[in-house]
Amino acid sequence: MKFEGKVIKYGDNVDTDVIIPARYLNTSDHSELAKHCMEDLDATFVTRVNKGDVMVAGYNFGCGSSREHAPIAIKASGISCVIAKTFARIFYRNAINIGLPIVESPECANDAEENDRLEIDLEKGFIINYNKGKTYRIEPFPEFIQKIIVAGGLMARTKKEALPTETD
């Protein structure tokens, strides 16, 4: 998977309540959720995000509530990938399970500034920041998690396990 886009940058401890406030959780419609993504932290986000943009943040991204609506809202808003110094653990699982690409890269997250142009190649394992003229290596996911990604998400894998097909 390869992405190219401009950086939209946030700080540390971005919680899932600001990613998608609970007052909008009476629906799980993806486009409805996307309309309110980041609203309480940055009301301009939805107006300036372009398809393919990369969200870059600090430590503990996605902390707080387990709402899967948070990675869903980010993905549906057009963000191609989230790069952070660290991720909160439930958000990390949820992102993998729903197929929102995430990358832990403290160096890249540190250097990147708003509107920098990034290229991310998940297969080859690097990020390029064109404005900074720097390349960063991405640590590959553990094999176990790669299998979930290759299977097309957790449910695709589960379906295979829970429903034996005739050829099994």
Next chain:
Amino acid sequence: MPMTMTQKILAKAAGLDSVKPGQLVQAKVDMVLGNDITAPVAIHEFEKAGLEKVFHTEKIALVPDHFTPNKDIKSAEQVKRMREFARKMGIKHFFEVGQMGVEHALLPEQGLVVAGDVVIGADSHTCTYGALGAFSTGTGSTDMAAAMATGEVWLKIPEAIQFNLIGKPSEWVSGKDIILHIIGHIGVAGALYKSMEFTGDGLEFLSMDDRFTIANMAIEAGAKNGIFEVDEETIKYIQEHSCKTYEVFTADNDAEYLKEYTIDLSKLKPTVSFPHLPENTRTIDQVGEIPIHQVVIGSCTNGRMEDMRIAAKILAGRKVHRDVRCIVIPATQRIWKECMQEGLFDIFVDAGCAVSTPTCGPCLGGHMGVLAAGERAVSTTNRNFVGRMGHAKSEVYLASPAIAAASAITGKISSPDEVMK
């Protein structure tokens, strides 16, 4: 290889003799939980994958507690979807309004979780059941969907941080003050991906309600789970509430901990967490003059019987300040009834409080007490993020039921000592 409590529980659930930190395992679950926000997403995933059967009809709990009694049509549609799914699948533990409670107060009370269990829930505060010596952790909806189908979950074996609690806490220091103190000390990512294991002589002074409150907020330090050593108090609670078979896991003497903290409970002071992160703690003597507009006493953190009793003790014969709305929410129907029988509602209503049926409502800015711009609340809940209880320009101060009740009377953040003269 020596193991911690969490590691031992997960090894058993994975069918292994031993496990080590970082190892990925496929563990069997004893209970899968979802609420009216997260379960509909899980049900959608479950059905979209063409699955037709849940792994066990008695090992899934569906609790519509967040936007219930339904606050609007969309919320009602979400609960309807849960209800229909529960009926279709034959899921036994679906709790309708009138039987339900805030999920993490309800499940232990109903005896659905016991020591040694592995529980996952599509709600971050699922870590509450660590108070019972169970492994429990929050996940998302897709994890819930997969576990409903297979009865299993993939987990990374966590490292642990040990909290050795010693000494006896003073009168107004509760489980809430202890966990806020710890989060203030280690930070909101201080236990990221780790187990918080609570042990020590100080446990004898902590009631089960205190322990539920402490384990409940382990997620606020980023932890995977919080877990308490099982003692007589735990066994007594389990025997009073459950017929399930329990198993006690004890950490090996030479188990490895990433860090060990010793916390002298006798030295702690009542603690308040300032906006907008739970780690922004101050002891009550350092709070200063902070006028408030609303108080909420309830939630999965502090809506249990002891919390109600402490609030009532402080509010008895006193009046809520004219500039404050005080909302009291017993967390379950059983607690509600006990409050009624003990006469606590007379105290609350005479003081000028609004008493609600069980709901998570105001904690997440859902309903039953949403804040306007510029308003400040003292809340016994667990999060004070930007916009958590309403407008992005409102503020939430997290505190114990004792501080919340005292603050309701004075109209500013106050120590119970100020009103109990």
